[in-house]
Amino acid sequence: MSTSFAFEAAKAEGRAALVGYLPACFPSVEVSIEALKVMAGAGCDLIELGLPYSDPVMDGPTIQAAVQQTLDAGARVDDVFRVLEAVAATGTPTVIMTAWNPVERRGVERFAQQLHDAGGAGLITPDVTPEAVPEWSAAADARGLDKIFLVAPSSTDERIAMTTAACRGFVYATAVMGVTGARATTSELAAPLVARTRSLAPAGLPVGVGLGISNGDQAAEVAEYADGVIVGSALVRAVLDHPGDRTGALAALSRLTEDLADGVRRGVRS
Incomplete structure (x- = not known):
């Protein structure tokens, strides 16, 4: 199921879509599946699965800690696909990052x-x-898979136009420069980046904003101008804060997701 389904369904309700991220297999394959199903049930319109990798690209300290736990526990790429299959079976569009x-x-x-x-x-x-x-674009096109690339505040207009032309599903706008991590306030660079991206992208391509969103109020703020609100570190932290406590972790994850889902519904679309 394409990510377009999530964005179209949210748009029909007059709101932004909520995209929730967790590393696959964190803190274990089984709990990971439970956690992601909780997120889907509590209001995530789209699930983003992180493939655990030893050389962080954008990951800040919170996600790095979770990924390292997962790697230390022996997670493998085939395990990621096991998690993906279980979560996608819920009907919630699911992508790998x-x-x-x-x-x-x-x-x-x-x-x-x-x-x-x-x-x-x-x-x-x-x-x-x-x-x-x-080669990835060709393989994705042959199978109808979405190709989601990133734009940033530092991207030139030419780069944004080229990147968004190659995207299918949505484009991921990184709202702050630097690595991931929940922040006390959202970036002042986010709204201008979304506006610039929309002006240069193919008509109708959704723009999702990620990096730094940690609560429902911030989600509501970003939902006023973005098509998608992407949350990662805050959700990861909800699990990290309950080591060895599956019930507590899932409850915290549910509460936070519900707060974020309420936020995207409170955001007044511009």
Whole structure:
């Protein structure tokens, strides 16, 4: 199921979509599946699964800590696809976010086929640009998978136009410069970046904003101008704060997701 489904359904309700991120297999394969299903049930319109990788690309300290736990526990790429299959089966569009190296090591065609077979909607590739990976675009196009690339406040107009032309599903706008992490306030760079991206992107391509959103009030603020509100570190922290306490972690995750889902519904669309 394409990510477009999530954005179209949210738009029909006059709101932004809520995109929730957790590393796959964190803190274990089984609890990871439970946690992601909780997020979907509590209001996430789209799920973003992080593929655990030893060389962080955008990850701040919170996500790095979670990923390291997962790697230390022996998580493998095939485990990520197990989690993906279980979550996608709920009917919530689910994408993988990964550094490019694991895709290249597995083989682009093989990775794309496994992603498709597991019910995945597409792939977010934060460390490559579209022209650098034509083999991924070809493999994705052959299987109807979404291609989600990133734009940033530092992106030139030419780069934004080229990147968004290559996207399918949505474009990921990184609202702050630097690594991920929940912040006390949202970035003042976010709204101008969204406006600039919309002016340069193909008509109708949704723009999701990520990095720094940690509560419902911030989600409401971003939902006023973005098509999607992407939350990662705050959700990861909800699990990290309950080590060994599955029940407590899932309850905290549910409360936070409900708060964020309420936020995107409170945001008045501009």
